Amino acid sequence: MKRTKITLLSLLAVIVLSCTSPTENFNIHLSPTFYKYVIEVELYDIIDPDTRFAANTTVAISGQDGAGIYNIDGTKNVELNFGSLQLMVERSFEPLPGAPLKFTLTLNANDYNEIILPITIEEADYFQKLEVGMLNPNNLPAGITNSTKTATVTTSGQLSQPLVIQAGSNDSLSKVEMTVPNDITFSDADGNQVTGSNLNVNILSLSDTSVSAQQALPNGGSMVQTVMVNGAPVSLVLPPSATFKVDMDMGGTAITQFSGQGVQMKIDIPNNMLNEDFDRAYQAGDSVTLISNSAGDAAWENDGTFLVQDDGQGNLFVDPNITHLSFKKIVSRNLLIAINASQNFDISHRLKPGTNTSPISGNYAFLVFVQRGGNPRFDFSFRRTKTSTITATKSALLSIPGLAKANNVIVIIPTSFGTINSSLYDITFTDVTASGTTIEVNPKGVGVDVSFSLYCAGDNAIIDPPAGVKMFYKKSSDVNASYQHLYTFTQQNITVNSGRVYQLEDNTDYDFRALFNDTQVDTNNVTVIDGTHYNVTLPASACAQLF
Amino acid sequence: MKKNSIFALVLGLSLLGTSAQAQLFKNKSTEKETTEEKATEETATEEKAATKKSKTDPKKATKEEIKADHFLGYDGKGAVAINVSSIGLGVEYAHNFHRHFNGRVRLNFLTLSDLSQELEFNGINTLVTANADVFNVDFLVEYLPFPQSNFKIVGGLSYVSAGKGDINIAFVDEIAYGDISIAPEDVGDMTIGIDYSGVAPYFGIGFGRAVPRKAVGFAVELGTLYVGSPDVSLTATNMLSETSVEQGQLQENFNDYKWMPFINMRLSFRL
Numbered sequence: 001m002k003r004t005k006i007t008l009l010s011l012l013a014v015i016v017l018s019c020t021s022p023t024e025n026f027n028i029h030l031s032p033t034f035y036k037y038v039i040e041v042e043l044y045d046i047i048d049p050d051t052r053f054a055a056n057t058t059v060a061i062s063g064q065d066g067a068g069i070y071n072i073d074g075t076k077n078v079e080l081n082f083g084s085l086q087l088m089v090e091r092s093f094e095p096l097p098g099a100p101l102k103f104t105l106t107l108n109a110n111d112y113n114e115i116i117l118p119i120t121i122e123e124a125d126y127f128q129k130l131e132v133g134m135l136n137p138n139n140l141p142a143g144i145t146n147s148t149k150t151a152t153v154t155t156s157g158q159l160s161q162p163l164v165i166q167a168g169s170n171d172s173l174s175k176v177e178m179t180v181p182n183d184i185t186f187s188d189a190d191g192n193q194v195t196g197s198n199l200n201v202n203i204l205s206l207s208d209t210s211v212s213a214q215q216a217l218p219n220g221g222s223m224v225q226t227v228m229v230n231g232a233p234v235s236l237v238l239p240p241s242a243t244f245k246v247d248m249d250m251g252g253t254a255i256t257q258f259s260g261q262g263v264q265m266k267i268d269i270p271n272n273m274l275n276e277d278f279d280r281a282y283q284a285g286d287s288v289t290l291i292s293n294s295a296g297d298a299a300w301e302n303d304g305t306f307l308v309q310d311d312g313q314g315n316l317f318v319d320p321n322i323t324h325l326s327f328k329k330i331v332s333r334n335l336l337i338a339i340n341a342s343q344n345f346d347i348s349h350r351l352k353p354g355t356n357t358s359p360i361s362g363n364y365a366f367l368v369f370v371q372r373g374g375n376p377r378f379d380f381s382f383r384r385t386k387t388s389t390i391t392a393t394k395s396a397l398l399s400i401p402g403l404a405k406a407n408n409v410i411v412i413i414p415t416s417f418g419t420i421n422s423s424l425y426d427i428t429f430t431d432v433t434a435s436g437t438t439i440e441v442n443p444k445g446v447g448v449d450v451s452f453s454l455y456c457a458g459d460n461a462i463i464d465p466p467a468g469v470k471m472f473y474k475k476s477s478d479v480n481a482s483y484q485h486l487y488t489f490t491q492q493n494i495t496v497n498s499g500r501v502y503q504l505e506d507n508t509d510y511d512f513r514a515l516f517n518d519t520q521v522d523t524n525n526v527t528v529i530d531g532t533h534y535n536v537t538l539p540a541s542a543c544a545q546l547f
Numbered sequence: 548m549k550k551n552s553i554f555a556l557v558l559g560l561s562l563l564g565t566s567a568q569a570q571l572f573k574n575k576s577t578e579k580e581t582t583e584e585k586a587t588e589e590t591a592t593e594e595k596a597a598t599k600k601s602k603t604d605p606k607k608a609t610k611e612e613i614k615a616d617h618f619l620g621y622d623g624k625g626a627v628a629i630n631v632s633s634i635g636l637g638v639e640y641a642h643n644f645h646r647h648f649n650g651r652v653r654l655n656f657l658t659l660s661d662l663s664q665e666l667e668f669n670g671i672n673t674l675v676t677a678n679a680d681v682f683n684v685d686f687l688v689e690y691l692p693f694p695q696s697n698f699k700i701v702g703g704l705s706y707v708s709a710g711k712g713d714i715n716i717a718f719v720d721e722i723a724y725g726d727i728s729i730a731p732e733d734v735g736d737m738t739i740g741i742d743y744s745g746v747a748p749y750f751g752i753g754f755g756r757a758v759p760r761k762a763v764g765f766a767v768e769l770g771t772l773y774v775g776s777p778d779v780s781l782t783a784t785n786m787l788s789e790t791s792v793e794q795g796q797l798q799e800n801f802n803d804y805k806w807m808p809f810i811n812m813r814l815s816f817r818l
Contacts, residue, residue: 020800028737029789034729074725090727464789495789 027455031464036491037089037121038072038468039128041105043080045112046133046212046221047141052083053134055109059085063103063118068093072468073517081518086468095123104296112136117220118298127467127490133215135204143210145169147203153250157185157195167203167244168268174208174242174330177266186250187257196251204245208270217243218293218327226299227291233299239276242267243329246322255325256294262323267330269308269316276332284310287333288318294326305333448506448530451498455535456543463538464497465489469516476509476525483513498533506530620760621817622646628757628766628815630655633808634681641689641757641815649689649757651703657681659712665719672719679712685749689757697766701751705772710743713780735785739797742778743807749773751809759817768811776802 043053059078061069071078072086079085085105095101100122107115112134121128137146147167152160159182168175180201186194206213215221226233244265248255275282282288286308291300306318318330454463467490472483486503504510511524526534621643630637635657643649659679666675687703717736722729751770758764779801781794 020803022797022800022804024800026793026796026800027790028787029783029792031786031789033786034724034727034733070725070727074723074727076726091733462789 023460026460028459028461029464030461031494032466033491033494034091035074035088035467036091036126037094037101038126038490039069039085039087039089039119039121039130040468040488041085041087041107041117041130041132043083043085043107043109043132043134046135046144046215047139049133049215053080053109054083055112055134057107057109060106060108061087061103062106065093065101066103068101069103071517072466079518082515082520086517088468089121095121095125097123099123102298106296107132107134109134111138114295116218116296118296120298126492127488129488130220133212133221135216137204141210141212143169143207143213144216145205147205149201151180151199151201153196153199155195157193158182159199163199163201165201165203167205168242169205169207169210169213174270174273175268176203176205176242176244178203178246179264179266181261181263183260184262185259186248186255187259188253189256191257194250194253194255196253199248199250199255202247204247206243206245208242213243218295219298225293228299228301238329239274239331241273241330243327245327246325248325257324262321264319264321265328266317266319267328269318269330271316273316282308282316284308284316288330289333290318290320290322290328291331292322292324292326292328294324297326300327300329303328445502445505447500447502448504448528449498449500450504450528450530450532450534452534452536453497455537457537458540459543461543463543464494466516467491467494469514472513472515473503473510476511483511486512504528621756621758624758625818626758626764626815627818628813630811630813632811634683637811639757639813639815643758646694647691649691651685651687651689651701651757653685653687655681655683655685674717674719676715676717677712678715680709681707681711682709683707683747687749691756697754697756699753699756699766699768701749701753701768701770703749705747705749707744707747707772707774710774710777711740713738713740733785735783735787737781737783737787737790740780740782741801742780743774745775747772747774747807749809751811753811755813755815757815759815762817764815764817766811766813766815768809768813770809770811772807772809773805774807775805777804 043057045051045053045055057080059080061078068090069078070076070088070090072088074088078087089095089101093101100120102118102120105115105117105119107117113136115132115134117130117132119128119130135144140146145167147165149163149165151163154160159180162182163180164177165180166175166177178201180199186199188194204216206216217225219225225236225238227236227238228234244267246263246265269282269288272281274280275286277286287305288308289305290303292303293300303322304320306320308316308318310316322328454465455461456463469489471486471488473486474481474483484503486501505528507527507529509525509527511522512526514521514523623643625640625642628639628641630639630653632655635655637653637655639651639653641649641651657679658681659677661676661678663674663676666673683705685703685705687701690700690702691697692700715736715738718731718734721731722734749770749772751768753766753768753770755764755766755768757766779794779798781791781797783790
């Protein structure tokens with residue numbers, strides 16, 4: 001009896017204990033979606049763009065929505081890490097349809113010119129990457145020159161005699177001569193007259209073709225700039241013409257305004273410079289528009305239309321009077337008028353024959369090459385777009401208004417931003433018509449299908465990587481190779497944990513690097529095998545931050 | 548000793564199912580047969596004695612006669628009862644139709660609405676909110692093997708019209724991320740739902756007659772319903788929303804939970 005009782009009770013215990021626990025193999029999935037919008041600002045030295053920017057940099061955030069901008073770790077301590085700023089938008093400040101978020105970054109790095117960067121984020125523009133060229137005035141690249149002159153100031157705050165300063169980059173045919181008269185007074189940004197003993201004038205000249213020069217343009221350095229046209233901001237690809245930035249100070253106080261007629265600038269119009277209005281070289285009697293951009297302004301303003309003149313020796317010029325100091329640039333008159341004739345370009349992503357034709361979607365930055373016909377000097381210009389978020393599906397349209405000429409061919413090459421690297425893809429152009437161009441993108445490599453999951457063992461949780469995490473890679477066998485960008489996690493793709501990665505080769509060892517804010521995690525000698533799922537167990541410290 | 552052995556036997560049977568039941572019955576049949584034979588003999592002796600003493604209508608039996616034969620106190624009578632059980636409150640009607648058997652119809656219902664409790668998991672304060680909606684109708688037969696004893700074995704079928712419950716787990720406190728506070732509603736919550744329904748066999752044992760000998764009776768019962776695997780649902784919101792993919796795993800884990808334990812206390816009133 002006793003033995004039977006024990007056997008029964010034991011059997012009962014076994015039965016109870018053999019029931020599956022309700023939480024067996026059950027994982028909580030955590031997706032850190034308490035922030036959606038990420039802005040990455042990567043700084044580089046214009047003269048050495050491939051080296052990580054390491055100068056001590058202070059960052060100030062201002063503007064109507066500046067209060068909602070945080071460092072990606074949720075603090076207000078915005079710092080440069082690994083050459084980049086990573087910013088996040090607090091939920092209550094997220095942009096709404098028709099109500100974009102706007103703020104301004106002011107970057108001051110030792111030995112470099114201050115950069116004031118206005119940033120606008122539209123609704124659903126979850127990830128924006130800006131590459132900002134930093135200019136060291138004491139170490140200028142080719143295509144950029146600095147011209148400085150000083151003049152004595154009288155007690156009345158006027159120059160003792162007119163000051164004439166000439167400037168222009170060595171590789172540019174476009175020169176400028178500025179004459180500061182001795183019958184004007186000088187004011188600061190608040191309109192207060194500034195007095196002192198000396199007036200210092202500096203003209204930064206950016207050539208019309210140099211890549212470096214274009215990287216020094218305002219708002220992130222790009223030939224695609226926002227211009228106010230009829231009171232509305234319009235995104236335009238600016239033409240190849242010299243750009244000048246004039247700065248003045250008196251006794252250490254920056255001058256921004258003048259009295260009277262202001263300061264006269266004589267700007268050369270190089271021979272054979274294309275007049276886009278008539279598709280020929282400029283002639284005396286044509287008109288040009290002067291646009292200007294003051295520090296911190298998101299858009300260029302129209303400073304007026306001016307007549308092209310001949311100096312009697314066959315040299316063309318315009319001589320506008322300027323009343324405020326800023327970036328100055330000559331553009332064709334009709335460029336602004338032709339903005340309604342926008343040109344759309346169909347980005348057709350077609351994968352290699354034999355692979356599926358599902359669209360490549362993600363965030364891209366584009367190098368925009370504009371090839372202009374009819375002018376041997378300006379038949380090729382290098383332009384780079386601001387690296388804003390563009391979701392390219394199979395038939396996405398990238399609209400670049402302001403280029404109505406049929407003989408302009410826009411060549412768009414994806415850069416290393418996001419999931420596509422131009423060195424990995426063959427770009428071909430088909431169907432070049434007046435209404436558009438189809439760009440075919442074919443990956444060069446076969447790639448591998450891989451998937452992953454991030455796991456916090458102590459919390460039994462599977463984690464999605466937060467938006468802003470960047471992945472880099474290099475072959476383990478290439479000891480001296482530098483890491484290349486592989487992938488950036490954004491709000492749009494953080495739940496995607498599988499896919500074809502064209503940068504990687506099957507059965508090859510790689511070193512991977514993950515960067516997030518000030519954290520770098522290296523994982524070396526990982527053998528990538530096609531079709532493999534990689535379980536990554538996060539360190540307890542990382543999990544502790546999440547739970 | 549014998550009663551304890553039988554108790555252990557029946558409890559084991561209720562968990563093992565029919566096949567095990569057959570096996571165990573076979574093992575214990577000898578002992579049980581002996582016990583039953585003795586009970587039957589005693590009952591027959593009592594009946595004989597009662598018949599000899601009086602041929603009066605059982606409903607009009609005297610106290611002495613009832614004292615001599617307990618059955619005369621509730622023979623053919625009915626009773627109503629209220630139940631408090633592990634699956635809610637219930638009302639019941641029982642009727643005696645044999646010295647050893649009572650028939651019972653029982654309604655159980657349980658409604659919980661937003662029953663909340665703060666609990667801590669891994670140092671995280673959570674608010675657990677439960678809801679339940681249970682309604683079932685039981686059709687039972689109660690077997691009293693020993694006339695002198697109110698020990699009973701109950702079996703029957705239960706129709707589970709509604710057997711739903713859900714638990715919602717939500718964060719209570721704000722979570723700090725740097726200088727940013729994440730509100731609990733932004734973190735999200737999880738709701739696990741369980742749904743049993745259908746016809747379920749019932750088996751139980753206890754003490755206390757369905758139709759009491761006296762005007763009022765009290766009974767306790769321990770049993771189990773075989774309800775089958777429940778339908779499990781899992782929803783999660785916001786930062787936890789992807790957890791809903793684990794619904795399949797949760798369903799698999801709950802597939803073993805086919806037996807619903809039942810503990811009942813009953814107060815009955817003889818009609």
